[in-house]
Structure formats: structure tokens, C-alpha cells
Amino acid sequence: MNKKKLLGTPYFIWSTLFILIPLGIVFYYGLTDESGAFTLNNVMAISSPGHAKSLWISLGLSLVSTLICLFLAYPLAMILCSGDHSLQTGFLSSKSNAAHKNIIVLIFILPMWMNFLLRTLAWQTLLEKTGVINNILAFLHLPALKIINTPYAIILGMVYNFLPFMVLPVYNSLIKIDPNVIHAARDLGANEFQVFTKITLPLTTPGIISGITMVFIPALTTFLISKLLGGGKILLIGNVIEEEFTQASNWHLGSGLSIVLMMFIIFNMVVSAVFDKDGKGGTL
């Protein structure tokens, strides 16, 4: 038994060196000033008007994006699942069902093989004043879409990039529902709406929660999407932190703002833990 425990040593050393210590350094820089004395100024800097504005915009845009992702992904996952359940009721082997599931997962993973930056840049091409979409709209004599370099374009970029992270966990929790539970509810007189609110929704809550986390956190902290689609005019909190490290080289301030960001992440984790008591949400 002890030998087996020892097998984990390389990983335990690795995670201490490259996960825990680096985080410790961020906290060290965030909570000290140039002379090395303890200070809370770097963390409190979030309340300065410029930083606070960035934080509010980031929170607003990522919340809206997360909600849009949820409302797009849930019906989609249900549609994809209903196809699967009809397969299950037939006399198909579970193997073909697994293959079907694989294909669905692949459809959403596949775009990731096209570089993230290029995909986002492609939206620039599509959305530009004389871009593809506006050419089509002009051809149909419809008014032009002027959303490039606005917050709307950033929301679109967030939804586009993070939608798969919502679809997959919701789909995974939907597919695990035993169809007999739903049949039983219908036999006992529940209508479609009641089946949804009393059975489907509660059973997929863990999936929804992990989907929200997986969309909200990267959306809150992105600096690329705002740079590429926001035209550099809209500064998200991620942009502020990135600039502190790459251009301004004020590591103390950058680390301090990172600590604020991590507090939001921890808050999100606590909320998820409350909703997902059994820890069934998992990630994928």
C-alpha cells in the first residue's frame, strides 16, 4: 500500500512547485509594495474609477455571455439527447450509442483545432463594415450591422468561443437521466412542463452549474476577445492586468488585481459547491 502512495510523489512535487508556489508568489507581490512591506493598496486599487469600470464591464459582459450560452446550449443539448434516447429505446447496442455521443462531442471539440486567435479574427472579417455579413445584408437591402468594436461584438466572441464548454456538461448530465424516470413521471400524469421543471431541470443542475463556471471564468478574465473584437477601446479587467505585466511592468499592481480576480473565482466555486452538493458536476 505504501509503495502505491509513493507513486504519486512526482506529481505531488510537481503540483507544489508549479501550482502552489507560483500562486504564493502572486499573493506575495499582490500584498507588498516595492520595498517589500505589507500593503493592501494593490488590492484596493480595484476601487479606483478606471479599474472599477473595467471590472464592472467585465462582469456585465461575461454574465450576459454566460446567460446567452446557457439559453442556446440547453435546448441544443436536449435536441441532441432526444435523438440519443430514441436510439436507446430501439434494440441498438450501447456501443453505437457511445459512437453517436462521440460524434456530438467531436463536433464541439473540432473547432478548437482551428487556432483560437484565427477563429476570433475570422469574426472580425465577418463583422467588419464591409465584411461578409454586411455584404449579404446589403445584397438583401437590409440595414448594415454595426457591431464590430462594440461590446456586442465582444459578447458574440465570448459566446462563440465558450459555447462548447456549456453544451458538453449539460449534454453529459442530460444523457445520464434514466428515461424510465421520465416515463414514470408521465405515467403518473405529469405534463411536458412538469416533467421539465420537476425531473429534467433538477437532475441537470450539476451540469448547468459546471457549464456556468466553465463559461463565466474564461469570459470574465479574457483579454484577447476584447482586444480583437472590441477594437482596443473597451478595456476588460483582463486587459488591465495583462498591460500591467507586459507594458507597465507594475507586477505588484498586476498581482493585486489578480487577487481580486481570484476572489471572484473562489466566490463562483463556493456558489457552485452550494448548488452541487454531491460533487457530481465534474467538468466534462
Next chain:
Amino acid sequence: MIKNAIKRIYVAFIFIFLYAPIATLMILSFNASKTRAKWGGFTLTWYQALFLNEEIMQALFNTLLIALTASITATLIGTIACISIMNLKKYTRTIIIGITNIPMLNADIVTGISLMLLFISTGLRFGMGTILLSHITFCIPYVILNILPKMKQLNPYTYEAALDLGAGPVYGFMKVVFPEILPGILSGFLMAFTMSLDDFIITHFTKGAGADTLSTKIYTEVKKGIKPEMYALSTIIFLTVLLLLLLVNKSPSNTKNTTQ
């Protein structure tokens, strides 16, 4: 009927949304005009130019080298760690899994700067080495979280039976446990490889001057204007992966047809 039609339209809408930018990039790779805004006629010039562009080829080589090395190393460390995690007491196990979750749940930008600060304070030279260390770090959690569920489903008695029947611990593991957790190992490896390939943020903070992956190369090109060769390269990568996946999925879909 109408309900089914609405469902199909909805799925098609999402599909177009996901793949429209990819189609755009593919079309741009055949565009004779150098700007993205205009269509200048069909050409294959960029595909020729791509293989002559040493910078892009170097970045591609770096990207593949890092993704392969990082995902293989992460799979090895992660798999071995899983065996040990399963044998830990519940309390320690929770702590270890909690630590494993940090790089996944934390923002990439924070992981990136924390590693950058670590490398600066240890005086490591920024370059391929630092990128590799960072990639292994954020790849391991994907491996572990893919294998652990498979480990939990294992029947512990089969391994014990193998030992009772005279198998050594290594032989028993390879014959009894390994085949059962292999799907988890493979999906963990694939996910780690994909994440490493697609990563920009963490690489951005941990790369040195001169050591570029495709993502960081594209990022520096954004300001100057993307070279159309990049579109050609992405198209090739995308189509290769698509082809591979279709081939891999071909065998199960064949059995599906026969059972029907």
C-alpha cells in the same frame, strides 16, 4: 413534424454559428488578394508560400513538439499519480484533487502570470523550456480528471484476484487495471494535446523572445496583418484532424449499420 423541423433548424443554426468563421478562414486561404476584405480570385499561392516560410514552419514545429511532449509527460505523471490518489485517505485525497483543480478553475491569465513570476524569481531562461513546463502543468489536471472516474468504477477484487493468482503488482496492473482505464488515459491525453495546441494565454506569459508557437506568432502578426499562409496552414491542420477523426469513427459506425 413541425417540431422536428424547428429542432433541425435550431441545430443547423448553431452549427453554422460554430463553423462560419472556420469556413471563412478556409475560403480566405484560397483568396488571391492579400487583404481580408476583398476577394481577388482563386489561388493556391499561399499553400506554396507556406512551405517556404521558415518562420511559420518553425512555429508549427515548436507547437507540435510542445503539445506532444507536454501531453505525453502529463499523461505519464497523471496516470501514475491517479494510482496513488486512489490509495490515499479520503481527507488527503480531497486536498490533492482540490489542488489538481486549481489550474482548471483558475483563470488562464492568473496561471500564466503566476508561472511567469516563478520563472523570473528562479532565474530560469525564458524559452521552449519554460513553455514546456507550463504546458505540462496545465495538462496534468485534464489527464487526472479523465482517469479518476474510470478508476472509481474499477472492481478492486479483480486486481486482488490477479495478485492471488500469482501476478506481480506491475503485471497485475498492466493486465487488469490498465485495459479498464485505457479509455480515460486516451481521452485525457487527447484533451491535454488539444488544450496545449490551442493555448495562447499561458504561452504568451511564459515564452521567451524567439521561441514562438503558432498562437503567439499569430498574435504578433495581428498588428502587422496576418500572412495568408497562416490561413492555409490552419486549413491543412483542420482538414487533417477532420479526416483522422472520420477514420477513427468509421469502425463503430459500421457496426451500428449491421445491428440495424
